[in-house]
Amino acid sequence: MVKLSIGKLNIALENIEEPLLPENVLFFVTNFNKPDLKYRFFFQKELICPYLSDYTIISKKKDLTIYRNNKGQEIRFLYMPENNNLFAICCEKDSGKIDIFYSVQWLHLINIETVFISTLALEKQLYKLNSFVFHCSFMDLDGNAILFSGPSGIGKTTHTNLWRKYIPDRTNIINGDKCLLKQEKDEFFAFGWPICGSSGICHNEKRKVKAIIMLQQSTENIIKEEKKTVIFKRILEQMTVNYWNSDFVNAAMDFALLLTIKIPCYTYACNISCEAVETLYKKIIEIKK
Amino acid sequence: MKRSKSFISREIAGEIILVPADETAQDFNGMITLTETGAFIWEHIEETRDFTHLVDLILDEYEIDRETAAADASTFLMQLLQNGMVHPDNTSW
Numbered sequence: 001m002v003k004l005s006i007g008k009l010n011i012a013l014e015n016i017e018e019p020l021l022p023e024n025v026l027f028f029v030t031n032f033n034k035p036d037l038k039y040r041f042f043f044q045k046e047l048i049c050p051y052l053s054d055y056t057i058i059s060k061k062k063d064l065t066i067y068r069n070n071k072g073q074e075i076r077f078l079y080m081p082e083n084n085n086l087f088a089i090c091c092e093k094d095s096g097k098i099d100i101f102y103s104v105q106w107l108h109l110i111n112i113e114t115v116f117i118s119t120l121a122l123e124k125q126l127y128k129l130n131s132f133v134f135h136c137s138f139m140d141l142d143g144n145a146i147l148f149s150g151p152s153g154i155g156k157t158t159h160t161n162l163w164r165k166y167i168p169d170r171t172n173i174i175n176g177d178k179c180l181l182k183q184e185k186d187e188f189f190a191f192g193w194p195i196c197g198s199s200g201i202c203h204n205e206k207r208k209v210k211a212i213i214m215l216q217q218s219t220e221n222i223i224k225e226e227k228k229t230v231i232f233k234r235i236l237e238q239m240t241v242n243y244w245n246s247d248f249v250n251a252a253m254d255f256a257l258l259l260t261i262k263i264p265c266y267t268y269a270c271n272i273s274c275e276a277v278e279t280l281y282k283k284i285i286e287i288k289k
Numbered sequence: 290m291k292r293s294k295s296f297i298s299r300e301i302a303g304e305i306i307l308v309p310a311d312e313t314a315q316d317f318n319g320m321i322t323l324t325e326t327g328a329f330i331w332e333h334i335e336e337t338r339d340f341t342h343l344v345d346l347i348l349d350e351y352e353i354d355r356e357t358a359a360a361d362a363s364t365f366l367m368q369l370l371q372n373g374m375v376h377p378d379n380t381s382w
Contacts (some may be wrong), residue, residue, distance in 0.1 A: 059315055228302040233320055236308070243314030246297065253299050253308060260301070 005030040006122060007131045007180045007191045015041040022113040024194045027204040037096045037125060047101050049075060049089045059244035066244055074245075076121055080106070088119040113195050123240045127248050131182040131191075132255055133240035136212070137199070138179040138190050139163060140172040145190040145207035146284065147179065149238045150215040157199055158272060159215055166277045176201040181209070181239075183255065188263055211264045211284055218269035221279040226267050232260045234267075290334045290343075291378045296321075298331070305331060313373060326351065327365050339381035340366075 002013040002021065006028050012035035018026060055067035055075055062084065065077040073092040080087055087106040091099045100119050102110065109115045123133055136149035137156040141163070148156045156177075163171045176199020179190040188209040196202035214234045226234075236256040242248040259265070264287050270276040295313035299306050305328040309317040323331055329350055330343065337343040340362070347358045369375045 058312065227304075229304045229306060229322055232299075232301050232306065233322070236320070243308075243310055244312070246295070246310040249297050249308060249310040249314075253297060257299055257301065 002029060003031055003035065004028045005032065006194065007126060007182055008129050009037070009122070009126055009131070010035045011037045011039060011120070011122075011125075013039045013041065015043075020107075020110055022111045022116050022194065024113045024196060024202040025116060027192065027202065028194055035096075037098060039098045039100055039120060042099065042101045043104050043107065044101055045104055047086055047089055047103050049077075049091055049101060051075065051091050051093070072245075072247070074121070074124060078118055080109075087115070090119055090121050092121075092124070117195055124242060124245070124248070126180065127242075127251050129182070130251065130255060131180055132252060133193060134179050134181045134190075134235075135177065135238040135240075136179055137173065137177065138175040138192075138207075140174055140205075140207055141167075141210070141284065142170050143207065144210035145174070145179070146210055147190060147212045148215055149212060149234070151237075154215050155217055155272075156215060159270065159276065162272065162274070162277050166274050167281070173199070173201045174203045174205050174207065175199070181255075181259070183258065186262070188259060209263055211266065211287060212259070213280065214265065214267045216267060216269040217271075219271055221270045221273075221276050222268075223280065223283050224267040224269065226265075228260055230267075231265045232256055235259055235265065290337060290375050290382055292331070292335060293374050293376065296374055300328075304328065307331070307374070317372065326361060330362060330365055331369075334369075334375055338379075 002016060002018055004011050010032045052067060052075060054069045057065065058068045059066040063079045063081045067075040076090040077086060078088045079085060087103050089101040093099060102119065134147065136147040137160040139146045139148065139160050148159055150156060160173055164173065175193055175196050177197030178193045178195055180193045182189050182191060189206055190209050191206045192204040194202065236252065239252055239256060241252045268280055293313065295309060295311045296307045297310050305323045307321040333346050337346065343362055344355060344359050347362055348355060
C-alpha cells in the first residue's frame with residue numbers, strides 16, 4: 001500500500017507499489033493512520049467495469065467519458081489523447097472507496113504523472129475540501145507564494161526564470177505549472193501538486209499566497225488593476241473545474257470570487273528583461289501583510 | 290419564462306457573470322458577462338408573464354422610451370433563447 005497526502009487529502013492506494021509510481025508523485029508519499037479515501041487498483045487485460053448499470057452518461061469528450069448515478073458518484077472512462085485507446089476506468093463507490101481498473105497494455109505509461117494522476121480524478125475529491133488546482137508558475141518570494149498565471153504559452157516559465165536570474169537568493173520555484181489552492185480561515189495557501197508540465201520543477205511545499213499575477217506579453221512593463229469581473233473570469237479560466245458537475249462549478253465560483261476579493265491580483269503586461277522583474281517587485285513589496 | 294438551472298450566476302461589483310454547468314457545459318464554453326440591462330432582465334425574467342410585462346418592468350427601472358426598451362429586450366431575449374439560457378413556461382411567451 002502507498003499513502004499520499006496531497007494538500008489536505010490523505011489517500012491510500014492499494015494493490016500498487018511505489019516503484020510503479022511517477023517520480024513526482026513520490027514527493028507526496030507520507031504516513032497517516034486513517035485515509036480520507038481508499039483507492040484499489042485492478043490491472044486487467046480487458047477493462048471491465050462491473051458497476052455501470054445505475055449510471056447515465058453526463059459528459060463525453062475525446063479523452064474522457066463521465067457517467068453519474070443519482071448519488072452523484074462518477075465513473076470515468078479515460079482514453080489516451082493521442083490514439084483514443086481506453087487505458088483506465090475510475091469508479092467512485094460508497095464510503096470513500098474508489099476502484100481503478102487499469103489496462104496492462106498501458107502499464108508502461110503509468111509512471112507518467114499526467115496519466116497516473118488523471119486515473120485518480122483527484123479534483124473531484126479535492127473540491128469538497130475547498131481545494132482547487134490552479135494553472136500557474138508557483139514561485140516562492142521571501143517565504144510567500146507569488147502565482148504567475150495565464151494561458152499556456154503566455155510566458156509563465158520565461159518570466160519566472162527572470163526572477164530566478166535576477167533575485168536568485170530570495171526566490172525559488174515550487175512548481176513550474178500548477179499548484180493546489182486552499183483557503184484556511186481568512187488566508188489562501190498554495191500547495192505542491194504532482195504535475196508540473198514541461199518545467200520539470202515539482203516540490204511538495206506549502207506557501208501563503210501573497211499575489212496572483214496574470215501575465216501578458218508586451219514590449220513595455222505595465223501593471224494593470226483590472227475590474228473584479230475581469231479578474232474573476234481570468235482566475236476561473238485557469239482553475240481545473242468539472243463543468244459537468246454543478247456542485248463543483250458552484251464551489252469553484254465561490255472560491256474564485258473570494259480569491260478575487262481577498263488576494264491582490266494584477267494583470268502584468270511585460271517584456272523579458274531585468275526591468276520586468278524590478279517593476280513588479282516594487283508593486284509586490286507594497287502589499288501589506 | 291424560466292431561467293435554465295444549467296447556468297450559474299454570481300454578482301461581482303454590480304455585474305453578473307453566468308457560467309454554464311451540467312449538460313450545457315458540453316456545448317457551451319466560456320462565461321457571459323451581462324450588461325446592466327441584461328442583468329436586470331436576467332434577474333427579473335422569471336417574474337414576468339409575457340413580453341409586454343418584461344418591457345413594462347424595464348420602463349419602470351430605466352428612463353427610456355417603449356420602442357427602445359422593446360427592441361433591446363427582444364434582441365437580448367433572442368440571445369438567451371438561442372443559447373438555451375431561458376425557456377418559456379406558459380403560452381403567453
